[in-house]
Amino acid sequence: xxxxxxxxxxxxxxxxxxxxxxxxxxxxxxxxxxxxxxxxxxxxxxxxxxxxxxxxxxxxxxxxxxxxxxxxxxxxxxxxxxxxxxxxxxxxxxxxxxxxxxxxxxxxxxxxxxxxxxxxxxxxxxxxxxxxxxxxxxxxxxxxxxxxxxxxxxxxxxxxxxxxxxxxxxxxxxxxxxxxxxxxxxxxxxxxx
Numbered sequence: 048x049x050x051x052x053x054x055x056x057x058x059x060x061x062x063x064x065x066x067x068x069x070x071x072x073x074x075x076x077x078x079x080x081x082x083x084x085x086x087x088x089x090x091x092x093x094x095x096x097x098x099x100x101x102x103x104x105x106x107x108x109x110x111x112x113x114x115x116x117x118x119x120x121x122x123x124x125x126x127x128x129x130x131x132x133x134x135x136x137x138x139x140x141x142x143x144x145x146x147x148x149x150x151x152x153x154x155x156x157x158x159x160x161x162x163x164x165x166x167x168x169x170x171x172x173x174x175x176x177x178x179x180x181x182x183x184x185x186x187x188x189x190x191x192x193x194x195x196x197x198x199x200x201x202x203x204x205x206x207x208x209x210x211x212x213x214x215x216x217x218x219x220x221x222x223x224x225x226x227x228x229x230x231x232x233x234x235x236x237x238x239x240x
Contacts, residue, residue, distance in 0.1 A: 176235075215228055
C-alpha cells in the first residue's frame with residue numbers, strides 16, 4: 048500500500064487529528080476493498096452480453112423491423128372470404144339480408160269514416176298524404192313524428208300511429224272540414240322510415 052504514504056504525509060501537514068485519520072483510513076480502506084478491477088480489453092461502460100445473445104442479435108438483418116403496411120390489399124388475400132352479393136336480386140330477406148327502403152309510396156281510397164288507420168307495416172317517421180283534386184291543407188299534408196296535420200276544430204287530418212297513419216273525414220260545409228278520408232276519393236301517400 049505504497050500509495051497511502053502521500054496521504055499520510057498530507058494529513059500530518061494539515062493538522063488532522065488521530066480520530067480524523069482513523070475515519071479517513073477506514074473510508075479509504077473500504078473504497079479499496081470494494082472497488083471493481085479493470086479487465087484487460089474491456090472499457091468502463093462496456094456491456095457484457097453472453098455469446099448466445101450476441102449471436103442472436105447479430106443474426107437480425109438491418110432494417111428487419113422497418114415494415115410499411117400497404118394502403119390497400121387485394122380481396123384474394125382474405126382467407127375464407129364471405130360471399131358478397133353483386134346483384135340487387137341477391138339481396139333478399141331469405142338470404143339474411145335486410146332490404147328496407149327509406150320510403151314507401153302507396154294509395155288508399157277514402158271510406159267516409161270519421162277516423163281510420165292506414166296500415167303500412169311500420170311506424171313511419173313522417174308521412175305525406177295528398178288528394179290532388181282539392182288543393183287545401185285539410186285534404187292532406189305532411190305529418191312528422193310528434194307533429195300531426197291538424198284540420199278545423201283541432202281534428203287530426205293526418206297523424207302517425209304504430210304501423211301506419213291515421214286519416215279523418217269531417218264535412219261541416221265550412222273551412223273546418225277535414226277531408227283525408229272522403230268516401231270514394233283516392234289519396235296518395237309517401238311514408239318515410
